Amino acid sequence: MDLNAIMQNAATSMNVYRAQIATASNNIANADTPGYAREEAVATEAEPVSEAGSNSYIGSGVTLQAVIEERDPNVEAQLPTAFSNSSSSSAESNALSDVTALDPQATGGVANALGSFYAALTNLSQNPGDSELRQAAVDSAQSLATAFNTTANSISSAQSGIDQNVTSLVSQVNGLVSDVANLNGGIALAVNSGRTPNDLIDQRQNDLDQLAQMIGAQPVTSDHGTVNVVLPNGTCLVSGTVASQLTAQADPANGGHVDVVFQSPDGSTPAALDQSDVGGQIGGLLSARDNGLGTALSSLNNLALNLTSVINQQSEQGYALDGTTGHNLFAALTSSTNAAANMAVDSSVSADPSLLAAAGSVSLSSTGVATVASGDATNLQAMIATQNTTLPASNLDATQTFANLTSAFGLAASTASDNATFDQNILTSLTNARASTSGVSTDDEQVNIMQAENAYDALTKVITTSQTMLQDLMDIISPAAG
Amino acid sequence: MRVTEQMIFNNGVAQAQQSMQNLSQAQNQLSSGYRVVQPGDDPAASAQAIEDNVAEAQYTAIGNGAQQAADELSVAGSALQSVSTAASQALQLATQYSNSTYTASERSAAASQVTQIMQQVVDLMNTTYDGRYVFGGFKDSSPPFAADGSYSGDDNIREVEIAPGLYQAASVDANVIVKGSNGGVDLMTTLANLATALSSNDVTGISNAIGSLNTCVQQIATGTAQVGVDQDGFQSAVTASQAATENETEQIGNLMDADVMTASSQVSAAQYALDATLTATAQTLNMTMSLTNQL
Numbered sequence: 153m154d155l156n157a158i159m160q161n162a163a164t165s166m167n168v169y170r171a172q173i174a175t176a177s178n179n180i181a182n183a184d185t186p187g188y189a190r191e192e193a194v195a196t197e198a199e200p201v202s203e204a205g206s207n208s209y210i211g212s213g214v215t216l217q218a219v220i221e222e223r224d225p226n227v228e229a230q231l232p233t234a235f236s237n238s239s240s241s242s243a244e245s246n247a248l249s250d251v252t253a254l255d256p257q258a259t260g261g262v263a264n265a266l267g268s269f270y271a272a273l274t275n276l277s278q279n280p281g282d283s284e285l286r287q288a289a290v291d292s293a294q295s296l297a298t299a300f301n302t303t304a305n306s307i308s309s310a311q312s313g314i315d316q317n318v319t320s321l322v323s324q325v326n327g328l329v330s331d332v333a334n335l336n337g338g339i340a341l342a343v344n345s346g347r348t349p350n351d352l353i354d355q356r357q358n359d360l361d362q363l364a365q366m367i368g369a370q371p372v373t374s375d376h377g378t379v380n381v382v383l384p385n386g387t388c389l390v391s392g393t394v395a396s397q398l399t400a401q402a403d404p405a406n407g408g409h410v411d412v413v414f415q416s417p418d419g420s421t422p423a424a425l426d427q428s429d430v431g432g433q434i435g436g437l438l439s440a441r442d443n444g445l446g447t448a449l450s451s452l453n454n455l456a457l458n459l460t461s462v463i464n465q466q467s468e469q470g471y472a473l474d475g476t477t478g479h480n481l482f483a484a485l486t487s488s489t490n491a492a493a494n495m496a497v498d499s500s501v502s503a504d505p506s507l508l509a510a511a512g513s514v515s516l517s518s519t520g521v522a523t524v525a526s527g528d529a530t531n532l533q534a535m536i537a538t539q540n541t542t543l544p545a546s547n548l549d550a551t552q553t554f555a556n557l558t559s560a561f562g563l564a565a566s567t568a569s570d571n572a573t574f575d576q577n578i579l580t581s582l583t584n585a586r587a588s589t590s591g592v593s594t595d596d597e598q599v600n601i602m603q604a605e606n607a608y609d610a611l612t613k614v615i616t617t618s619q620t621m622l623q624d625l626m627d628i629i630s631p632a633a634g
Numbered sequence: 635m636r637v638t639e640q641m642i643f644n645n646g647v648a649q650a651q652q653s654m655q656n657l658s659q660a661q662n663q664l665s666s667g668y669r670v671v672q673p674g675d676d677p678a679a680s681a682q683a684i685e686d687n688v689a690e691a692q693y694t695a696i697g698n699g700a701q702q703a704a705d706e707l708s709v710a711g712s713a714l715q716s717v718s719t720a721a722s723q724a725l726q727l728a729t730q731y732s733n734s735t736y737t738a739s740e741r742s743a744a745a746s747q748v749t750q751i752m753q754q755v756v757d758l759m760n761t762t763y764d765g766r767y768v769f770g771g772f773k774d775s776s777p778p779f780a781a782d783g784s785y786s787g788d789d790n791i792r793e794v795e796i797a798p799g800l801y802q803a804a805s806v807d808a809n810v811i812v813k814g815s816n817g818g819v820d821l822m823t824t825l826a827n828l829a830t831a832l833s834s835n836d837v838t839g840i841s842n843a844i845g846s847l848n849t850c851v852q853q854i855a856t857g858t859a860q861v862g863v864d865q866d867g868f869q870s871a872v873t874a875s876q877a878a879t880e881n882e883t884e885q886i887g888n889l890m891d892a893d894v895m896t897a898s899s900q901v902s903a904a905q906y907a908l909d910a911t912l913t914a915t916a917q918t919l920n921m922t923m924s925l926t927n928q929l
Binding site: 183184248249252254255256257263264266267268270271272274275277278279281282511525526527528529533536537539540551552554555556558559560561562563564565566568569580583584587588589591592593594595596598 | 635636637638639640641645648670671672673674675676677678679681682683684687688689690692694695696698699702703764765766770771773775788790792793794795798799801804890922
């Protein structure tokens with residue numbers, strides 16, 4: 153190998169170290185960029201050349217093989233599910249813990265109102281002719297109805313809040329889905345022309361992470377560096393460069409709450425996705441709306457319907473102070489739909505508490521007029537006994553039914569909260585694993601820079617040494633020049 | 635494991651968040667006084683507390699009702715005792731004037747005394763408590779006894795709850811005790827007959843009244859005794875309801891209230907953890923900065 157070749161090799165090798173310093177600099181600059189994976193300039197030995205007149209080969213320095221991204225496929229394969237689960241359970245947990253209407257100690261809650269209502273009837277039963285006690289009993293019935301109303305309304309408004317949230321998430325998902333399809337196009341173009349578009353891959357990775365968090369979509373690697381995006385039930389959101397769209401539409405069958413509807417790009421009929429078909433934040437929110445809150449609301453509606461019907465059945469058999477009969481205490485409810493929100497005291501009893509049917513019997517005067525003894529509380533006592541009547545649907549009495557409803561809701565909330573902690577722990581360990589492989593350590597990068605700088609320095613010395621050697625030769629060939 | 639600054643920073647943030655959450659939870663417990671605020675904090679305790687809340691209200695109402703009934707019975711009891719005294723006075727007069735030594739005018743004077751006694755008995759039997767006539771049965775809104783001693787109340791005995799679903803008599807049937815409707819003797823008629831016999835100087839009639847009045851005094855004594863027994867029953871119901879109410883209140887406290895000691899130590903522990911996390915994170919990031927200074 154001649155001296156010129158040595159100088160040439162040294163110069164070529166210096167390019168590799170420049171590239172390494174450039175890569176380290178890019179890594180440091182992107183240390184906090186979401187989706188960014190640490191890059192590495194991989195050096196490889198240059199082709200050796202044979203020494204003239206011998207069988208030995210001498211290496212000719214180093215060349216840059218490629219700039220690669222550091223990603224751990226094993227960790228990357230687990231992350232979308234972890235993102236989806238963690239977002240789902242924490243969204244569900246937050247949505248359920250935002251509801252305070254079922255707090256067991258809340259004043260004006262159903263439990264307190266139920267106790268006060270029966271206590272007021274008990275107080276009245278001691279002196280059923282007393283108009284103040286009658287007014288107090290009717291007032292407490294009104295408070296019970298109001299407690300049912302406000303509890304039902306606050307659950308409903310939590311559900312409507314979730315609807316709005318889902319609607320806004322769906323439009324974000326649509327944006328991300330189009331992004332991924334576009335990036336797929338750019339990546340395929342680059343890959344087909346033999347390049348590795350690290351920057352586009354990083355951007356797409358960030359979009360994919362967000363899609364997993366929002367709707368639980370999973371990436372499936374496809375040809376030419378593209379990635380397809382599918383929902384847990386197999387619905388394909390992105391196929392290559394083709395993006396599908398989702399819409400949030402009110403579902404009349406589910407009380408007007410929104411469904412996530414899938415619109416395939418092939419123009420086929422839009423299909424509503426089940427709550428179990430989607431994951432991530434949207435899945436968690438839908439589960440909170442339809443399971444935790446939905447079950448609580450429908451139990452509350454059934455309780456309102458059955459409690460009013462049991463009390464009314466007894467009330468109808470009794471007699472008001474004026475001797476009339478057939479009075480309801482609560483306005484009759486016909487179906488469990490919105491029963492809790494519609495519960496109210498019967499308007500005539502509310503206007504005139506003497507119509508509260510406390511008496512169990514009536515006597516006819518000589519002129520045939522029905523009269524009621526003011527101290528007769530036998531029907532009122534039977535109404536108080538409805539406190540322990542087993543209600544249909546729950547097979548428990550009213551208090552137990554409400555206690556059951558509360559503990560079922562509490563269990564849903566605490567399960568969601570436990571799941572959120574558990575899923576968050578898994579996600580934290582996986583994101584740490586990802587950061588361990590793909591994250592940028594400025595320490596590492598600075599050491600890399602020092603190493604490259606040292607090698608670069610040394611190579612400049614090789615060039616000056618070769619230069620000196622060449623000069624020496626020159627001096628021998630033409631001494632006159634000296 | 636390869637560790638990056640981002641990991642150290644993220645871990646620091648996550649752990650600080652966790653400490654803040656613990657801190658906020660403990661502070662909430664301390665300031666609200668409740669361990670269970672939402673059903674999700676303890677679903678089983680929440681359900682139990684709801685049943686205890688309703689039971690607490692029920693026992694309080696039963697206690698109040700029983701106290702009212704006891705007070706009412708005490709009023710009824712003392713009225714009956716006065717009636718019994720009045721009947722004994724009438725009996726004394728009858729015994730005295732059945733003796734043949736008295737003149738018609740003296741007996742006539744005694745007759746007006748008996749009429750007064752009857753008026754007194756009618757007034758006593760129209761005793762009210764809390765605006766209600768206690769001897770009228772269910773018909774408690776108008777005086778059950780007229781001046782002539784006729785009864786317009788009914789035979790119903792009012793009942794008041796002494797324990798959930800368990801009722802006890804809170805009134806006596808004046809128609810039986812005073813009017814002797816159930817095979818007994820009618821005090822009112824006896825008094826009226828005695829007054830007539832005295833004013834008409836009818837010694838046989840006066841003597842007849844003695845036996846009847848004796849029976850009446852016994853009848854009333856039976857009624858008074860019944861009132862006393864019922865009153866005792868309500869008094870013990872009051873005590874039992876109070877105990878049950880306190881028991882439920884205590885139960886709710888045990889289930890739902892925050893333990894101040896535990897919550898306070900949680901606050902300290904969370905504060906300590908937060909400090910430690912922030913210090914550790916800052917230190918580690920400092921170490922990496924020192925390498926930058928080497929360059």
